[in-house]
Amino acid sequence: MVDADQTFVIVGGGLAGAKAAEALRAEGFTGRVILICDERDHPYARPALSKGYLLGKEERESVFVHEPAWYARNDIELHLGQTVVAIDRAAKSVRYGDDGTVVHYDKLLLATGAEPRRLDIPGTGLAGVHHLRRLAHAERLKGMLTALGRDNGHLVIAGAGWIGLEVAAAAREYGAEVTVVEPAESPLHGVLGPELGNVYAELHREHGVRFHFGARLTEIVGQDGMVLAARTDDGEEHPAHDVLAAIGAAPRTSLAEAAGLEIADRAHGGGIAVDERLRTSDPDIHAAGDVASFPHALFGTRLRVEHWANALNGGPAAARAMLGKEVLYDRVPYFFSDQYDVGMEYSGWAPPGSYDQVVLRGDAGKRQFIAFWLKEGRVLAGMNVNVWDVTGPIQDLIRRGTPVDTEALADPRVPLGELAGRD
Template sequence: MSSAPHVIVGGGLAASKAAQTFREEGYEGDLVIVTGEAHRPYERPPLSKDYLRGEADRSALFTVDEDWYDRHADVRTGSPATGLDPGARRLALADGTALEYAKLLLATGSSPLVLPFPGADLRGVHLLRTVEQSEHLAAALKEAERVAIVGDGWIGMEVAASARQMGREVTVFGLGAQPLERVLGPEMGLVFGKLHTDHGVDLRRRTQVAKILGEEGRAVGVETKDGERVDADLVLLAVGATPNTGLAVAAGLELRGREFGGGVAVDGRLRTSGADIWAAGDIASVPSPRFGRPVRVEHWQTAIDSGRHAARAMLGDDTAYDKLPYFFTDQYDLGMEYTGFVAGPDAYDEVVVSGSVESLEFVAFWAKDGRVLAGMGVNTWDRMGEVEAIIRAEKAPTTEALQSFR
C-alpha cells in the first residue's frame, strides 16, 4: 500500500466536503489539501449576497473550523498547483516543490470569464469569485453611486439586488430578451426581469457592451455597441465562468466538448481518464442517468454532493452518481429553489405554473415530450423532494395536474 497521501486540489466547497467525508468514512491516512488561495476552503454564495452587503462576517464563509483542519488535514494555502504528472503520481506546486499522491481529487472550480473589452483593466472594474474580490467590491459599493453590471446571469442579478438594497443606482446589460434567459428561458426570465425593474434596476436587454469608458485610469461608464453611454462609478463584469481545467489539460486528461459545457470528463464514479484521479465540483462533467447526457453544473449543492461522492469513490465505493442539479437564489424578497436540468431555452416544450406568478408564490415546471425536466419553487418551500419525484417519473403528470400542484 502506498504511503503517499490522498491529495485534494481546490479551495472551495467541493474540496471541503471531500475532506470531511474522507474522515467520516474512516480514512486514517495522510490527507493534503492544496489551494492557491490564502484561506482554508470556503463557500461562495454569500459573496454576492449577505457577505457583500456587510450582513455576515467572514467566519460565515467557512463551513469547517480551522481547528478541524489542524486535526485532520495538511492544508497548503497560497500554493497553487502548476503541473500534474499522472504517470509519476506527482503534483507540481508554484513554489517549485512536488507532491506525490496515492489518489488525487481535482476540485479546482471555475474562474470569471473575462471578455476582451477595451477598458476592462481600469480601476473600478471588478470581477467576483473570491472572498477578496467580494471585499473589494463591497468597499467600492460603499463609495459608489452608480453601478453598471455587464452580464445578467446569477452573479450579475444577485449583485444587482444587493447594490439596490444598499441604495445604489444600478444598470444591468444583458444579451437576452430577459435576464437569466439562458438558464430559465424567457418565461421565468421575465419574472426576474420584472422583479428587478420593480426594485428600480435599469435593465438593458439585448444590449452588447463595446467598451468600458475611463478617465485618468479609472472607469467612469460603459459604452454599448449602439454608441450609448451610461455613466458609472463602478463596473462589475459578470459574463459567465470558465472551468479551471488547466491541470487536466496539462496531464492529458479527457475533456468534454463545448456542446456539453466543457469541463473534465468523468464516469459515473467521478473518475477521470487518468489513473487514480477523480474530479468534483464546477469542473466535473458527469454522465446523468436521468438526462442521458453529461451535465456540468456550477452550483453550491453540486459541489457538496460531488465532493462527498468523489471521496467515497476514492475509498472504494462503486455507487454511480445520480444527483439532480439543485441551486437557489435570494434576491430582494424572492427566495427560489430549482432542481433538474434544462439544456437551454430551446430544450423544452412548455413551462407549467402552479400558484401565482403575480404574487411571487408558485412552482414552475419545464416539460418536454411528456416528461418534466426541471422544477422551480418561488417563495414556496420544502417542495423540491416532490418535484424531484416528478422529474424522475417515467411519465409526467398531466398539465392540469401540474397546474394544481400544491
C-alpha cells in the first residue's frame, strides 16, 4: 500500500522521467517525489532538437515538458545539474551531487537515457566536431549551421540514420553544403532495409546532399584546432568546416551496472533488463525510456526503443507499476521524422532479416505511400509517408498477428480499417 510517507526517486530528467513524475501525481501519490537531472535545463523532449527547433521554426521554450513552475506547484523536488554517482540497493539510497548528498528511496526509477556514440578516430578533439543529443548540442548546431549557410561552408555527417538525415535536411535549408558518409549501402539501412532506404537517398540528392556509401570516417584533419577535411577508409577526402557524428546512441547503464542490476545483451540493444512491468532485477527499481530493454510478446524478443513515444509512454507506465498497479508494457514502437516536405510515421519492428516481403500501397516515386514489412503474411511494421491518420489501423494490423491479403493490403481502395478488423 503506497502512502504519504514513501519517497520515490527518479534518476534522469528527460521526457520519461518528467512524465513519470507527472503520472505519480495524477495517480494520487502524495509521498515525496525527487527528480534528479544531470542537465541544468528543465526536462525537455528531444524530437525538436533535430527538427523544428534546429530549423528555427520552434521557440526554445516549446521543447520543455512542463513550465518551470509546474514542478514546485506539484511538489516535485527537482535537482538540476546534479549527477547520481551511486545506488546502494541494500540501504535503498542514492548518492548524488558534488557534496555526496544521500537520499533514501522506497521505489527508484532509472530513466538515464542514452548518449551519442563517439567517433574513435584522430581529430575528434577539434572545435568543429559535433554531436546531437542535448539541448546545448542543438543550440551549438544552430549557430554552426547559420554560419555554414552564410559562408557556403561544408558539413560532413558520419551516419545516415534518422538524426544524420534530419540534420542534413536542416543544413541544406540553412544553405550549407552537406556530405553524408555511411558504411551501409543505403540510408536508414538498419530500419528500412535496402527496399525503402533509397527513397530517402533520392530525396536528399534532389536537395543537394552528397552521399558516400560503403565507407567510414578514419580521420578528421584540422589546422589550428579547426576542421579542414574528413578522410574515409577508401582513401577519399571530403572538405569540411564541421563534422557531425551521428552513428547512434548507447544506453547509459553504468549506474545500473555498478549497482549489480541485470543488463541485456548487445543483441537486444543492451540497456537495463526489465520485465513487462518495467521492473529491473531488483523489484524496488524500475527503468524506462531509452535505457530500458523490455520483453515484447508481440515480437517475441527484447526491445530497446530509442524513440520519443517510448519515453512518453514508458515513464508513466513505470510510475503506475511503482504504485503497485497492474501494468503490461507492450506498446507498438512508434516514431516520426520530417525532412524537407516529406513527413513519415513508422510503427512496429522489422529489422533486416526479420521479414520476407515488403508491400507498398500508393506511389513511392511521388513519396506518398504506405510500406508494410511482412513475415509469412503477418504485418510486422508499417511506415506511412505523406499519408496521414493511418497509425491506428497500421498498429491494429501489427497487433492482429495473422496473415493478411497482400493484394488488398497494396490496394488503396481497400480501407486499412477493414483489413485490420475495425469495420
